[in-house]
Amino acid sequence: MSIKLALLKSGENVISDAKELIVEDKICGYLFNKPHKVESSKSNLLLEGDFIDTSEKMQVILSPWIMLSKDTQVPVPTDWIVTIVEPIESIKEMYEEKVGVEEDD
Numbered sequence: 001m002s003i004k005l006a007l008l009k010s011g012e013n014v015i016s017d018a019k020e021l022i023v024e025d026k027i028c029g030y031l032f033n034k035p036h037k038v039e040s041s042k043s044n045l046l047l048e049g050d051f052i053d054t055s056e057k058m059q060v061i062l063s064p065w066i067m068l069s070k071d072t073q074v075p076v077p078t079d080w081i082v083t084i085v086e087p088i089e090s091i092k093e094m095y096e097e098k099v100g101v102e103e104d105d
Contacts, residue, residue, distance in 0.1 A: 042059075
């Protein structure tokens with residue numbers, strides 16, 4: 001299993017088990033298995049006085065990427081992918097827990 005975080009041309013961040021789709025020795029796209037949209041926002045905290053909290057907290061929400069589809073595998077052409085990266089460990093664990101990934105997958 002290769003869990004990756006993809007930034008799409010639409011601006012969406014999608015986490016999934018991503019596999020390359022290869023035709024005639026060329027990568028023509030990726031197959032996202034159980035893709036989830038990753039949405040994040042910083043917590044806003046207004047403070048009075050001289051005290052400034054420098055610890056920034058972030059809220060992360062994972063939701064099925066295409067909510068109205070029963071498909072669990074979605075092909076995505078390479079021209080829609082800006083980049084694919086390794087997710088940070090906490091997001092990877094959050095995804096694995098949400099979709100029920102087993103170590104043997």
